Amino acid sequence: MTAKKRPKLLSHGRPPIINTKERERMSSKQSRNTIRTHHTLHKQRAAALKKGDKTLVENIDKAIEQNGGLKAYQAASKQGQSKTRGGDSSKVLVSWLREAGVINSSPSTVRERKRNAPLRLLEIGALSSENEISKFPRIIDVTRIDLNSQGSDIEKQDFMERPLPSSSNEAFDIISLSLVLNYVPDAAHRGEMLKRIARFLRESPERFLRESPERFLRESPESNATILPALFLVLPLPCVQNSRYLDERLLLEIMENLGFCLTHCRNTPKLCHYLLQMVGKSNRVKTGKKMIRDGPAMNNFCVVVE
Ligand SMILES: C[S@@+](CC[C@H](N)C(=O)[O-])C[C@H]1O[C@@H](n2cnc3c(N)ncnc32)[C@H](O)[C@@H]1O
Structure with missing residues (x-):
């Protein structure tokens, strides 16, 4: 039986690791987790904010802090810029x-x-x-x-x-x-x-x-x-x-x-x-959220222009 291909995650947006030392691999896994959790919590926060659920927003803010906040997210992102991880974009x-x-x-x-x-x-x-x-x-x-x-x-x-x-x-x-x-x-x-x-x-x-x-x-x-x-x-x-x-x-x-x-x-x-x-000015055409394809391992990243 062939193993199922793991879905690509948004937080995988980082250059490949060149150095294969165990220690480096561990830290790259940790940094990916920090980035992924930060993104997920921020999305949940935006949804709670839209619903006007103040208590949920406060709880999510606490969870963001527990994950190290923006500081930890930036430190994890900075690792992705290091030479051993493929360099900066x-x-x-x-x-x-x-x-x-x-x-x-x-x-x-x-x-x-x-x-x-x-x-x-x-x-x-x-x-x-x-x-x-x-x-x-x-x-x-x-x-x-x-x-x-x-x-x-x-x-x-x-x-x-x-x-x-x-x-x-x-x-x-x-x-x-x-x-x-x-x-x-x-x-x-x-x-x-x-x-x-x-x-x-x-x-x-x-x-x-x-x-x-x-x-x-x-x-x-x-x-x-x-x-x-x-x-x-x-x-x-x-x-x-x-x-x-x-x-x-x-x-x-x-x-x-x-x-x-x-x-x-x-x-x-x-x-x-x-x-x-x-090359010119906006033509003011709007773009809404519309499903263009579907699959079990797909993400919901979207850009809406109002
Ligand atoms: C993943 S890091 C990317 C850093 C770097 N540009 C790179 O390519 O590796 C995202 C950074 O964008 C910053 N950021 C997000 N929204 C921003 C905004 N509205 N204004 C200024 N900085 C923002 C975050 O604070 C974070 O440090």
């Missing part, structure tokens, strides 16, 4: 920016002070300021935010409460949303997050070519920058490959409705990465 973004000629220099080995870089990137859900995308301070000025800051260069902020840019100087050329959308427990809130992203992106960086061509060309001489402004979106693979309510076609349709067009995509065994250029 921003490496994929850097490789695409290289391909497009936006980045053309080697990564900085020393930590440089913030420079007057031509491009601005907002990293939502930042766990570290030492990931790959942070190594090009002459070209990309990275602003990092997270619900719980783990360093002085990461601002503690909920993206959904970040004030809208008041000028294009405050807007961004790239927004990184890596393993954050799946953190949001409510499908309609995920849609709101994607809608809000567009309001933080500034028009084409060609503006820089007009305003300061020498500097832009000096820092990035080959650049055509035609893939910007863009959203770098990373999700656990099961969100699009194993959900009853979402597949890649629907995700890209939602993004198109919001004014984005896919320029790059790459799947690794556990993650899917997308680079989506903002």
Whole structure:
């Protein structure tokens, strides 16, 4: 008799383990459990909140704390970024920016002070300021935010409460949303997050070519920058490959409705990465929750745009 294939879980959105030492395997199992429990409790909390069940919300809050809270979740997520576990997802973004000629220099080995870089990137859900995308301070000025800051260069902020840019100087050329959308427990809130992203992106960086061509060309001489402004979106693979309510076609349709067009995509065994250029405005088409396929081991990940 053949063993039943285990279902893919959303919390499996992590690069594969390279180091096979028993100790590493144990800690990876623990971190997966912490991530999975945190996600499950947050989904239950969102449902209880919707029902207005205050007592249940309080009990779930206690359970979240007992699981170590956001701090333990971030520590577990950070393990997934370590070199022994496959590295950080921003490496994929850097490789695409290289391909497009936006980045053309080697990564900085020393930590440089913030420079007057031509491009601005907002990293939502930042766990570290030492990931790959942070190594090009002459070209990309990275602003990092997270619900719980783990360093002085990461601002503690909920993206959904970040004030809208008041000028294009405050807007961004790239927004990184890596393993954050799946953190949001409510499908309609995920849609709101994607809608809000567009309001933080500034028009084409060609503006820089007009305003300061020498500097832009000096820092990035080959650049055509035609893939910007863009959203770098990373999700656990099961969100699009194993959900009853979402597949890649629907995700890209939602993004198109919001004014984005896919320029790059790459799947690794556990993650899917997308680079989506903002090419226009939202057409205001709504997307509800609709079952598109079914199976016993499928998850219910969904994005609703209202
Ligand atoms: C799984 S971690 C992902 C970290 C990292 N980006 C990566 O790719 O490994 C998700 C992070 O997103 C943060 N986060 C979730 N919703 C957020 C929001 N609305 N605003 C800012 N940060 C958020 C959480 O606090 C958490 O640290």
